[in-house]
Every structure is written in C-alpha cells, then in structure tokens.
Amino acid sequence: MALSACSKSPSPASSPIGPAPTLNPAPGQNVVTKSLVAKPTTLDLGGVMVDTWAYGDAAPGPLLRATAGDMLRITLDNQLPEDTTIHWHGIRLRNVADGVPGQTQDPVRPGAAYTYEFTAPDPGTYFFHPHVGVQLDRGLYAPLIIDDPSEPGRYDAEWVVVLDDWIDGTGTTPDEVFTDLTGGQGAGMHHGNMGGMDHGSGGMAMSGKLPFGDAGDVVYPHYLINGRTPADPDVLRAKPGQRVRIRMINAGADTIFAVALGGHRMTVTATDGWAVEPVTTDALYIGMGERYDVEVTLGDGVFPLVAAPFGKAGRARALIRTGPGQAPAVDASLAELDGRVLFGTELRPTESSRLDPKDPDDHQMLHLAGQMQPYVWTINGKPFGKNSPLSLTRGTRTRLQMMNMTMMTHPMHLHGHTFALPNGLREDTVLIPPMRTIDVDFDADNPGDWMAHCHNIYHAEAGMMIALNYAT
Ligand SMILES: [Cu+2]
Incomplete structure (x- = not known):
C-alpha cells in the first residue's frame, strides 16, 4: 500500500478544499504558461533502464524558467496511477498554490488536471516536486529558475546541475523502500549504514570527521547528475577561460552530497536563491532540498564534476569539456574532495539578502x-x-x-x-x-x-x- 502525506493529514480527504481562486495577472505582468504531464515512463539513466514516474519522458523534468515578478500558470495533468500534487520548493507564493494535499488543495486524482497560479517574487534557483508520499524519490522533479531582471550578464554560460539518489525501477520502488523501513516486507531493500562509518569519497569524511552523523537510511544503487550515471554522464561544453554559473540542486531523497569540480575551485554566490558574500572553496556540501549557485572560470580540457554521497559508497558525475582529451576514469580521485568542503551555514549574506x-x-x-x-x-x-x-x-x-x-x-x-x-x-x-x-x-x-x-x-x-x- 502506498502511503501518502495526504493520508496522514489532519484534514481528512472527506472535507474537500475545492479549486484555488483564480489569480488574474496585474496590469503589465508577464504570464508564463506551461503544461506538465506526470506519468509512468521508462528512462535510460546511462546504461541503466528503469521504469519510473516522471514529468514527461525525462528526469529531471523540463526546465521551468520565468523572471522575478512573473505570474506562473502551470497545469499538471496527472497520468499517474496515484494522487499527486506539485510543490514549488522555495518560492514565496500564495498559500493556495503550495501543493500540500489536504492542506492547500485536494489531491489531484489519477486522470485529473490541476492548474497552479502564483507570482514568483524572488530570483534564484528553485525546483518543483510532488508533496505526496515518497513520489519525490521517483523521477518527479525538475528545476525552476527565476531570473533577476536587474542582474548584469556576468556569465558566458549557465548550467543547471541536478543531483539525485536513484533506486526506483531497480527491483524496488520508493514505496517498497518506505514499507521496508517501517517494518513491512518490501522487496530489495537494504538498510543504511547505521554507524555512518562507510564514508565513500566524501572529502572531510575521508579524514574521519563525521560532520553530519549517521548517513541516510537508504542505500542507493545509483547517484545521478542530470539523470545520468557516472559511466555515461551528462557532458557540459564551454570554451577555456569562460566564466560559467552552475546552479546546483539536490533533488535526492536521502543523500547529502559533497560537490567538487576537478582541477578548479568554485566561488559560491547564492544559496536557496539568496545572494551571499562570495566564498571560494574546493568543494561544498549540499543537503536535500538545498540549492547553491557557484561560478567557475574554466580551464582547458575535460574535468569531472563529482557529487560524493555523504556516508555512502559511489558517486554522481558529469563531465565539463572545454577541449579535446580523454575523460578521467569514473572512480578517479579528486583532490578537491579532500580539500576545503564548505558548509552552507558558514556563508554570510550580502546586505541585500x-x-x-x-x-x-x-x-x-x-x-x-x-x-x-x-x-x-x-x-x-x-x-x-x-x-x-x-x-x-x-x-x-x-x-x-x-x-x-x-x-x-x-x-x-x-x-x-x-x-x-x-x-x-x-x-x-x-x-x-x-x-x-x-x-x-x-x-x-x-x-x-x-x-x-x-x-x-x-x-x-x-x-x-x-x-x-x-x-x-
Ligand atoms: Cu530528517
């Protein structure tokens, strides 16, 4: 049985909330309109085929982009066999569009559609995902970027990098994982490292420190960047010397990552959409639901962008290519992960934040x-x-x-x-x-x-x- 957040809500499903009041754009307000289909699909993660649920036929789902102050009008078409919703993570939006079933809306039933209308007031890096059960641990997530109309164009290129821990369709599902955690007899589930002592290649963790205590509760067979395994990674292309902004999103369900770019240091410029006093670091930790913007001036060659799962074995990897050359081995060690790994809470806000x-x-x-x-x-x-x-x-x-x-x-x-x-x-x-x-x-x-x-x-x-x- 699939448990959902809705099923535990103090507001019983028998007292319907009804449709959200229509939001009309203010005079001159731009409206971004889009449709999303949540549906079962089969994805190729890079040599690994999985049956899962996603927005369309990809995970991450389609990039949604608007400018601060825009109104978004997004229709969700639920072709899943279960209720779902969308939560617009981090957006200071009107409550009725927040996507919490039983609290801000009725769940969107299988075969039904629901339209979210809200203004996105603040620029930054966000994402969206369901707020029902453990659906986020399927392929149901996608980036949401709110551009700053007053920002100078300081970058030659911009990339969105979405991290994920993946188990769906590998002989089990997130619902079965949850059932197993709660004492049921789900299939294919392994409990996490309770002692948190297996620290993979997680930078400071390698030096024996345990900054986050016990690792997560689930052992994942795959870690992904932009929906790809390390063996067949996403390749991000630019020219040597170009200045690139990377918007990082941790869409994982149970995994904190340490992120590093081989051969480079990264300058952190924002977290959760809010500008920070820039800090240059070898690597940084990113927790589930967190976002970081970093900027990098690229060298010449092929460089691994690695996300090492804290306390777990394996890694996620993309490649950044600015010239010819052989990609490094999948498991090549990164000196940066053993350097300074920044904790987000060390950052300081800009005055404007x-x-x-x-x-x-x-x-x-x-x-x-x-x-x-x-x-x-x-x-x-x-x-x-x-x-x-x-x-x-x-x-x-x-x-x-x-x-x-x-x-x-x-x-x-x-x-x-x-x-x-x-x-x-x-x-x-x-x-x-x-x-x-x-x-x-x-x-x-x-x-x-x-x-x-x-x-x-x-x-x-x-x-x-x-x-x-x-x-x-
Ligand atoms: Cu927790």
Whole structure:
C-alpha cells in the first residue's frame, strides 16, 4: 500500500478544499504558461533502464524558467496511477498554490488536471516536486529558475546541475523502500549504514570527521547528475577561460552530497536563491532540498564534476569539456574532495539578502526526534497528523528554534517563507547537524496553512513534518 502525506493529514480527504481562486495577472505582468504531464515512463539513466514516474519522458523534468515578478500558470495533468500534487520548493507564493494535499488543495486524482497560479517574487534557483508520499524519490522533479531582471550578464554560460539518489525501477520502488523501513516486507531493500562509518569519497569524511552523523537510511544503487550515471554522464561544453554559473540542486531523497569540480575551485554566490558574500572553496556540501549557485572560470580540457554521497559508497558525475582529451576514469580521485568542503551555514549574506534587523516577537520550537526501529520521525513529540500545528501571528518576526535530538542530520525546509540564520544567511532549507540547535527568524507576512518538514523524504513521510498556520 502506498502511503501518502495526504493520508496522514489532519484534514481528512472527506472535507474537500475545492479549486484555488483564480489569480488574474496585474496590469503589465508577464504570464508564463506551461503544461506538465506526470506519468509512468521508462528512462535510460546511462546504461541503466528503469521504469519510473516522471514529468514527461525525462528526469529531471523540463526546465521551468520565468523572471522575478512573473505570474506562473502551470497545469499538471496527472497520468499517474496515484494522487499527486506539485510543490514549488522555495518560492514565496500564495498559500493556495503550495501543493500540500489536504492542506492547500485536494489531491489531484489519477486522470485529473490541476492548474497552479502564483507570482514568483524572488530570483534564484528553485525546483518543483510532488508533496505526496515518497513520489519525490521517483523521477518527479525538475528545476525552476527565476531570473533577476536587474542582474548584469556576468556569465558566458549557465548550467543547471541536478543531483539525485536513484533506486526506483531497480527491483524496488520508493514505496517498497518506505514499507521496508517501517517494518513491512518490501522487496530489495537494504538498510543504511547505521554507524555512518562507510564514508565513500566524501572529502572531510575521508579524514574521519563525521560532520553530519549517521548517513541516510537508504542505500542507493545509483547517484545521478542530470539523470545520468557516472559511466555515461551528462557532458557540459564551454570554451577555456569562460566564466560559467552552475546552479546546483539536490533533488535526492536521502543523500547529502559533497560537490567538487576537478582541477578548479568554485566561488559560491547564492544559496536557496539568496545572494551571499562570495566564498571560494574546493568543494561544498549540499543537503536535500538545498540549492547553491557557484561560478567557475574554466580551464582547458575535460574535468569531472563529482557529487560524493555523504556516508555512502559511489558517486554522481558529469563531465565539463572545454577541449579535446580523454575523460578521467569514473572512480578517479579528486583532490578537491579532500580539500576545503564548505558548509552552507558558514556563508554570510550580502546586505541585500538580509532581513531588517529586529528582535523576534514570537518564539516557536521544533523539537526533532526519531529512530530507525520503529521507523518514526517526529516534531514536538509526535508524527505529523498527531502533532499540534504551530499557531503564528501575522505581521510578527517569528523565531523557530530547531532542536535536533537525533544522531542524524535533518535538512529542515519551511514552505512559503525564507528564514534568516543567526548570521543573517537567508535560506528555505538548512541542515541541522546531530544534537545541534539552530534558531531561524522569518517574518510571518504570507498568511496561510504552511508546512515545515525534514527534506529527507522518508523522514517526512514517517512523520517529521508540522503545520504552521496563520490567518489574514
Ligand atoms: Cu530528517
């Protein structure tokens, strides 16, 4: 049986929400219109054929691109055998378009269509995916880029690089993985490395440090960049000396990656769409649901762009080619992964990315707990559906104190808002390391029924979600 987030919602499916009110564009507002078909398909991941679900016939799905201030009008045609929705991850949109079944909309039934209408106010790198069950761990994800109309064209080229951990269609499905984690008899499932001691080629991890505690809960047979295995990788082409922006998105369900580009250092310029004071690094960590923009001036040759899964064996790889030459071996070591691996929380915001300085008026707590056996992950002592929604007040600066009482890292994601870390860094997803507490502040200026949850999709499905509600 496929569990869905909807099935655990406090709003029973028997009380329908109905269609979202129509959004009319403001005078002069540009409207980006697109249709997406969610459907079963067969994909070639690069020598590996899998039956999966995707938006169209590719994973990642089609790039969706607009300019800040545009209205998006996106129709989802559900040709899946299950209910689905789309969540526009990181966008500060109107609540009715947020894609949470039972909370902001009714689930989109098989054979039905649903139109999302919202304005995308902030430029940056985003993505979209279902907010139902563990569908994100299939091929149902795609990049969403919101361009900044005032940005100078500083780049010769721009690439979107989407990371993923892949298991669907390899003798099991994400639903079977979840069933197995929760004690059922799913097929083909292997439990993760509980001790987190097998550290693959994860940079700092190689030096024996365990910055994120236990690795994820699922062992994946494949790690992908732009839907390709390392053996038959995506090849990104440019000329030597060109300045390239790479927009990185971690669409994985259970995997933190360390990313490095062989022979280069990378300058990080934004996270979750918000500009940061540039930092040049050998490599950087990217958690599930996080995005980083980096810029690189390319050398001459063929270079591996590698994403090493934290605490797990294997790697994802693409190639950057600016000239002739032999590609390096799939498993060639990268010195950069053993160099400085940046943690996102070390970054500092630009002045333009800061929240106005203000003390919080409202304090709320997210107490994160859980364990593998039984497989239950909770916020404030209970799994989603049993925990009490947080009650916010419109117009207040709200502080969320996120306390991780587990030995795993949780990428905590807030819908409909971006928060500021204590150093001012703006994000919508932040990695909370084991036994650590991070306070984040945000303005409750976008009323509705929202979600905060772990972006490990198996944790979220096992209960690590909570609603935050406030009215106009
Ligand atoms: Cu988690």
